[in-house]
Amino acid sequence: MITHTEENxxxxxxxxxxxxxxxxxxxxxxEKINTSAASVTDMIKRLATxxxxxxxxxxxxxxxxKGNKHATNLIRKHRLWEVFLVDQLKFNWEEVHDIAEExxxxxxxxxxxxxxxxxxxxxxxxxxxxxxNAEGRYTLRNQIALSEFSVGEAGTLIGVKVHDRPFLEHLxxxxxxxGSEMSLVEKNNYDGAVTIxxxxxxxxxxxxxxxxxxxxxRNH
Amino acid sequence: MITHTEENxxxxxxxxxxxxxxxxxxxxxxEKINTSAASVTDMIKRLATxxxxxxxxxxxxxxxxKGNKHATNLIRKHRLWEVFLVDQLKFNWEEVHDIAEExxxxxxxxxxxxxxxxxxxxxxxxxxxxxxNAEGRYTLRNQIALSEFSVGEAGTLIGVKVHDRPFLEHLxxxxxxxGSEMSLVEKNNYDGAVTIxxxxxxxxxxxxxxxxxxxxxRNH
DNA sequence: GGTAAAATTTAGATAAGTCTAAAAATATGT
DNA sequence: ACATATTTTTAGACTTATCTAAATTTTACC
Ligand SMILES: [Mn+2]
Ligand SMILES: [Mn+2]
Ligand SMILES: [Mn+2]
Ligand SMILES: [Mn+2]
Numbered sequence: 001m002i003t004h005t006e007e008n009x010x011x012x013x014x015x016x017x018x019x020x021x022x023x024x025x026x027x028x029x030x031e032k033i034n035t036s037a038a039s040v041t042d043m044i045k046r047l048a049t050x051x052x053x054x055x056x057x058x059x060x061x062x063x064x065x066k067g068n069k070h071a072t073n074l075i076r077k078h079r080l081w082e083v084f085l086v087d088q089l090k091f092n093w094e095e096v097h098d099i100a101e102e103x104x105x106x107x108x109x110x111x112x113x114x115x116x117x118x119x120x121x122x123x124x125x126x127x128x129x130x131x132x133n134a135e136g137r138y139t140l141r142n143q144i145a146l147s148e149f150s151v152g153e154a155g156t157l158i159g160v161k162v163h164d165r166p167f168l169e170h171l172x173x174x175x176x177x178x179g180s181e182m183s184l185v186e187k188n189n190y191d192g193a194v195t196i197x198x199x200x201x202x203x204x205x206x207x208x209x210x211x212x213x214x215x216x217x218r219n220h
Numbered sequence: 221m222i223t224h225t226e227e228n229x230x231x232x233x234x235x236x237x238x239x240x241x242x243x244x245x246x247x248x249x250x251e252k253i254n255t256s257a258a259s260v261t262d263m264i265k266r267l268a269t270x271x272x273x274x275x276x277x278x279x280x281x282x283x284x285x286k287g288n289k290h291a292t293n294l295i296r297k298h299r300l301w302e303v304f305l306v307d308q309l310k311f312n313w314e315e316v317h318d319i320a321e322e323x324x325x326x327x328x329x330x331x332x333x334x335x336x337x338x339x340x341x342x343x344x345x346x347x348x349x350x351x352x353n354a355e356g357r358y359t360l361r362n363q364i365a366l367s368e369f370s371v372g373e374a375g376t377l378i379g380v381k382v383h384d385r386p387f388l389e390h391l392x393x394x395x396x397x398x399g400s401e402m403s404l405v406e407k408n409n410y411d412g413a414v415t416i417x418x419x420x421x422x423x424x425x426x427x428x429x430x431x432x433x434x435x436x437x438r439n440h
Numbered sequence: 441g442g443t444a445a446a447a448t449t450t451a452g453a454t455a456a457g458t459c460t461a462a463a464a465a466t467a468t469g470t
Numbered sequence: 471a472c473a474t475a476t477t478t479t480t481a482g483a484c485t486t487a488t489c490t491a492a493a494t495t496t497t498a499c500c
Contacts, residue, residue, distance in 0.1 A: 005487065026448055039488055041449055046486085058448060058495060089334040099328050108319050114309040225457065246478055259458050261479055266456085278465060278478060 002050065004105050007074055008033060009043050010052060011104075013063055014071035023060030072136040073112070078104040079125035079132075080115050086126040087119065093126040093177075094168035128159025128178055128215065144218065146182070147192060147211035154183035155216030162213050174204055181219065222270065224325050227294055228253060229263050230272060231324075233283055234291035243280030292356040293332070298324040299345035299352075300335050306346040307339065313346040313397075314388035348379025348398055348435065364438065366402070367412060367431035374403035375436030382433050394424055401439070 002010075012032040016024045026044070030037040048055040052067035063071060081103040085096040113134060116122075123139050124130055130138035143159055157180045160168070171177065176198065185203060186195040192208030206214075222230075232252040236244045246264070250257045268275040272287035283291060301323040305316040333354060336342075343359050344350055350358035363379055377400045380388070391397065396418065405423060406415040412428030426434075 003486080027446090035487090036489060037448065038450080038490080042487075085331075089331070089338055091330075091334070095330075099326065099331055102326050102328075103323075106319065106322050108322075110311075110315075111305075111309070111319055114311070118309055223456080247476090255457090256459060257478065258460080258480080262457075 002052070002070065006043070006047060006050070006052070007070070007105060009040075009047060010063070010067055010071045011074050013053065013061060014068070014075065017062065023062050025060045029061075069136060072132050074104050076116075076132040076134075076136075077106070077112050079129055080112065080119060080122070082125045082127070083119050083122045083131070084115060087122075092168075092172070094165045094172070096126060097163055124158075126178070127163050128157075141217065143215040145212050146184070146194070146196075146206070146214040146216055147208060149184045149194075149216070151184050151187055154181065154219040156181050156219060157214055158217045159215035160213055161215060167210075167213060170210065174198075174206075175202075176204075176214075182216070183219075222272070222290065226263070226267060226270070226272070227290070227325060229260075229267060230283070230287055230291045231294050233273065233281060234288065234295070237282065243282050245280045249281075289356060292352050294324050296336075296352040296354075296356075297326070297332050299349055300332065300339060300342070302345045302347070303339050303342045303351070304335060307342075312388075312392070314385045314392070316346060317383055344378075346398070347383050348377075361437065363435040365432050366404070366414070366416070366426070366434040366436055367428060369404045369414075369436070371404050371407055374401065374439040376401050376439060377434055378437045379435035380433055381435060387430075387433060390430065394418075394426075395422075396424075396434075402436070 009029065012029050013024050016028050016032060026037050026040045029044075030040045033040075044053060044055050044061050047053045047061075047067070051064055052070065053061045053063055055061045078100045081100040082096045085091040085099060086093060091099075116131075116134070121133070122131055128143075130140065132138040141158060144155070145161070146155070149155065157176065157178055159178070160171070176182075180199055182196040182198050184194055185197050188194065192211065194206050194208075194211055196204055196206060198204050229249065232249050233244050236248050236252060246257050246260045249264075250260045253260075264273060264275050264281050267273045267287070268281075271284055272290065273281045273283055275281045298320045301320040302316045305311040305319060306313060311319075336354070341353075342351055348363075350360065352358045361378060364375070365381070366375070369375065377396065377398055379398070380391070396402075400419055402416040402418050404414055405417050408414065412431065414426050414428075414431055416424055416426060418424050
């Protein structure tokens with residue numbers, strides 16, 4: 001038995017170690033889930049007795065195999081529910097994260113596997129993030145931030161680096177979505193802002209901040 | 221803000237007062253949700269400060285308008301998710317209650333209303349129970365237990381009085397489901413067991429216990 | 441290599457939700 | 471009507487999850 005709260009910690013640890021393979025610090029977790037470092041220390045100890053994490057005082061924490069499996073399943077559930085919300089219930093991509101945060105805690109494994117099948121075993125969620133399969137394996141793709149493109153190159157949007165509402169709403173207003181094709185027309189050396197040709201139709205100006213959060217697959 | 225646990229109490233109070241309109245006793249709640257009477261007293265006090273229930277020491281508890289609305293919405297969510305699980309994910313009717321117990325606590329109102337629409341605004345759940353609409357109103361039907369039928373009468377199964385797994389699995393093994401037609405062939409006066417003709421095809425023997433939990437609409 | 445800064449853990453408290461045992465109030469039966 | 475049984479509440483304690491403040495350990499830098 002693992003609680004809702006413990007699951008949130010596991011997911012936080014998983015997400016932090018995704019970016020950087022070494023042991024996760026107390027502070028990093030406390031920032032991620034917005035709790036005091038003291039609370040994190042308490043919870044880490046509890047997760048250690050449940051054999052979900054390896055913990056050594058002052059040395060940070062890593063997921064055990066058991067903890068990693070559990071976290072991966074949470075990610076799987078989160079992303080599958082996001083697909084359900086967008087594909088079936090017609091929510092926008094900026095609306096689904098908070099709801100999926102709740103739905104990922106529903107226990108039934110049978111439910112997850114049926115949902116996966118119902119949705120046609122999707123490999124990516126509405127933000128382009130890979131969905132682990134029942135065995136925990138997922139697809140990694142070559143993806144480059146638009147900010148790394150050279151003038152003249154073209155690509156297709158397959159993911160976004162951040163998922164916050166304001167960013168996604170900004171993309172909506174620019175009519176940029178997963179699958180949008182764009183080629184780099186011009187790049188400003190001073191502030192990194194660029195001009196793109198979107199879907200062979202409209203020219204748009206994008207700030208460096210926006211470019212660096214758009215993940216593309218290069219066309220041919 | 222209302223917690224998961226508080227919601228379970230509200231639903232228990234709602235369900236108990238459904239059968240019997242007077243104030244709900246501490247003991248009745250404690251039996252329903254399997255907690256000590258002492259814990260119930262504690263929680264009732266908390267719900268009273270949140271203006272979800274009217275509480276007078278030693279006199280039992282009733283839902284306020286606010287509490288009743290909240291409980292009705294929980295029932296709505298529970299039953300809509302049951303419809304989703306059976307109609308879309310092809311679960312059997314005996315498998316869905318426990319999963320829906322978890323799903324009913326998902327907060328988003330937008331989600332509930334979209335789900336309702338997605339499912340085609342169903343009026344009844346997989347057990348024949350009415351689903352409150354967004355305003356909390358629902359349809360009541362004339363339904364009679366099979367045990368009240370006279371020999372020769374025919375009817376259609378539109379609901380079940382209890383929802384426990386063993387009972388529903390027993391009905392599965394008899395091939396009895398919502399929509400099944402049955403006419404009363406013979407009634408044993410000693411133990412109330414009956415013989416029915418099911419879907420104009422097979423004769424089946426049912427105990428009094430089973431009959432009293434089958435709710436039918438009389439044919440013409 | 442020693443001190444100051446930063447990170448982490450410990451100590452002590454609090455709130456929610458639960459329990460058992462004891463006390464108090466209400467209901468029941470002769 | 472009054473003694474007993476039943477129901478309900480109170481008292482006191484425990485667990486989980488959180489906090490702030492203080493103590494301790496690690497890291498960083500001159
Ligand atoms: Mn998300
Ligand atoms: Mn996502
Ligand atoms: Mn149910
Ligand atoms: Mn039901």
